[in-house]
Amino acid sequence: MILTILSVILIVAGLVFFFGAAVGLMRFPDFYSRMHAAGKGDTLSTLLVISGFALYQIRGIHDLSHDWPVLLVVLKLLAIVVFIYLTSPTSTSALADAGWEDGIDPVIEPGRENHLEDDCRRKKTPTAQNPEPL
Amino acid sequence: MKAKIFASIAVAITGAVLLYAVSDFPRFGDPRSPANAGVEGGSPSASLYYIENTYRDTKVPNLVTAILADYRGYDTMFETVVILTAGMSIFAILRVLRRDDAPGAPASAPDSSDHSIDGDHHRIIVATTCRIAAPLIQIFALYVVAHGHHSPGGGFQGGVMLGASFILLALSGSLRDTLVRFSEQQYLRLAFIGILIYAGFGFLPLWVGRNFLDYGALSGLLMTSGEEMARSHSMLGVEIGVAMTVMSIMFAIFANLSTRGRLHGGL
Numbered sequence: 001m002i003l004t005i006l007s008v009i010l011i012v013a014g015l016v017f018f019f020g021a022a023v024g025l026m027r028f029p030d031f032y033s034r035m036h037a038a039g040k041g042d043t044l045s046t047l048l049v050i051s052g053f054a055l056y057q058i059r060g061i062h063d064l065s066h067d068w069p070v071l072l073v074v075l076k077l078l079a080i081v082v083f084i085y086l087t088s089p090t091s092t093s094a095l096a097d098a099g100w101e102d103g104i105d106p107v108i109e110p111g112r113e114n115h116l117e118d119d120c121r122r123k124k125t126p127t128a129q130n131p132e133p134l
Numbered sequence: 135m136k137a138k139i140f141a142s143i144a145v146a147i148t149g150a151v152l153l154y155a156v157s158d159f160p161r162f163g164d165p166r167s168p169a170n171a172g173v174e175g176g177s178p179s180a181s182l183y184y185i186e187n188t189y190r191d192t193k194v195p196n197l198v199t200a201i202l203a204d205y206r207g208y209d210t211m212f213e214t215v216v217i218l219t220a221g222m223s224i225f226a227i228l229r230v231l232r233r234d235d236a237p238g239a240p241a242s243a244p245d246s247s248d249h250s251i252d253g254d255h256h257r258i259i260v261a262t263t264c265r266i267a268a269p270l271i272q273i274f275a276l277y278v279v280a281h282g283h284h285s286p287g288g289g290f291q292g293g294v295m296l297g298a299s300f301i302l303l304a305l306s307g308s309l310r311d312t313l314v315r316f317s318e319q320q321y322l323r324l325a326f327i328g329i330l331i332y333a334g335f336g337f338l339p340l341w342v343g344r345n346f347l348d349y350g351a352l353s354g355l356l357m358t359s360g361e362e363m364a365r366s367h368s369m370l371g372v373e374i375g376v377a378m379t380v381m382s383i384m385f386a387i388f389a390n391l392s393t394r395g396r397l398h399g400g401l
């Protein structure tokens with residue numbers, strides 16, 4: 001019973017973060033903040049949801065000698081968690097890098113100092129995806 | 135320009151012939167088409183035969199693998215040959231075989247095309263993750279190859295995953311480092327060995343006077359309890375051959391396309 005409640009809490013929390021990631025993807029102003037929302041939100045929510053699934057599966061283990069296939073499912077789910085934890089942030093990083101390389105500028109709030117030119121060693125090429133900062 | 139015109143004419147003619155052939159197909163989902171009909175002229179149709187008898191004949195629960203690698207073994211063998219031919223065509227068209235461009239040659243001039251992203255510290259994240267992930271991908275690919283009898287998978291899928299793991303290494307690190315581990319000589323050799331394994335499983339039954347690719351004849355050689363298990367095991371062997379060819383050709387195509395046949399620099 002406790003395990004069920006815990007798993008439901010985890011899955012619902014994961015869905016909340018999924019929702020946040022989707023909203024951020026739609027609403028954020030530029031490539032990098034959208035990337036940030038999608039990457040972080042997706043990673044955490046997938047983590048939570050799949051951990052919830054794993055907990056839900058553990059419920060079914062009463063006698064390990066008989067129920068070991070369930071344990072196998074749990075281990076597979078945990079393996080998925082580990083792989084997503086490794087690969088999803090990496091792909092986010094690679095995408096953000098590619099955007100930077102391609103010359104996409106982040107949106108800077110008006111009035112804030114733009115530090116980009118200081119540590120920016122890339123060759124800037126104006127492109128269509130490179131709008132004027134707000 | 136002339137080559138382009140000839141190529142366009144060839145493509146147009148091939149397309150017209152294919153479109154003409156479409157009109158002879160049975161309608162989609164037609165219950166009376168030969169593939170779907172349960173009984174045709176008193177004898178059960180091919181599909182019904184496979185559904186009812188595959189497990190009895192081959193002890194392979196996955197119908198698709200059994201049809202692909204056993205009943206329709208000829209087809210799959212030449213599909214693998216088609217993949218090999220595609221790889222060889224790309225090799226023949228793109229590969230630049232000049233001495234100074236050989237991949238093993240010491241890099242005298244700095245690689246102009248091998249630009250890293252904004253210094254190396256950005257790249258190390260991707261490279262490290264891919265280095266960790268590649269062996270896991272390869273283990274899973276071997277599982278897909280070996281488990282093709284019981285679950286979706288088999289030689290083509292597993293081979294593509296194996297090839298993709300090498301492509302991932304080449305993309306995240308550098309093609310030069312990947313070619314040290316999986317050199318051109320090795321992948322070309324493996325591609326042909328894969329076909330030879332498949333054809334070898336086809337020729338062995340001829341030895342004892344059976345048909346080409348009639349795996350049941352191998353029960354003595356493979357020391358199995360019956361002809362069914364011999365067919366099952368031979369399918370695994372054939373799948374391994376397919377996986378070797380597909381893996382090698384995948385990587386060969388990537389290496390040649392991404393570097394315009396020079397095998398250094400590139401993406």
